[in-house]
Amino acid sequence: MKPITDPKVQAAYDAFxxxxxxxxxxxxxxxxxxxxxxxxxxxxxxxxxxxxxxxxTATSKSGTTLRIGATKTGGCAIYAHCATNVISTYADTFPDLDQIEGNRAVHFKHSQDIVPDRIKLLIRHALTYHL
Structure with a gap:
């Protein structure tokens, strides 16, 4: 696990x-x-x-921003910019397997709901969106 070096980012995780x-x-x-x-x-x-x-991807500019946030209903979500097709492509590729919020987020109620191989495809798409 890569250590969090920004105290503000660490505080955000600590507040979840x-x-x-x-x-x-x-x-x-x-x-x-x-x-x-x-x-x-x-x-x-x-x-x-x-x-x-x-x-x-500030240096290479290869992708679009990903965010991680706690949800109002419990659990957390991974967010992509809503003007991209990152979430919609993921939803089309894996229909009805995750809780999708429009074209902006995938929600996870519990950590065991995260299927790494699937989410890695979403992440790869976001990080290479402009390539």
């Missing part, structure tokens, strides 16, 4: 409810794993956007 935090950390780890496996993505920038941990 425990169940959401566990899922959020899994998603964070998957984002860094996928980025590491795609050299063209380069180094990710981990920051806050709208108070949520966010992951940008």
């Amino acid at each position: 409810p425990a169940d959401a935090r566990a899922s959020a950390i899994i998603l964070r780890d998957l984002i860094f794993q996928v980025a590491k496996d795609i050299p063209k993505v380069g180094t990710l920038t981990e920051t806050l956007k709208w108070g949520q941990p966010s992951y940008l």
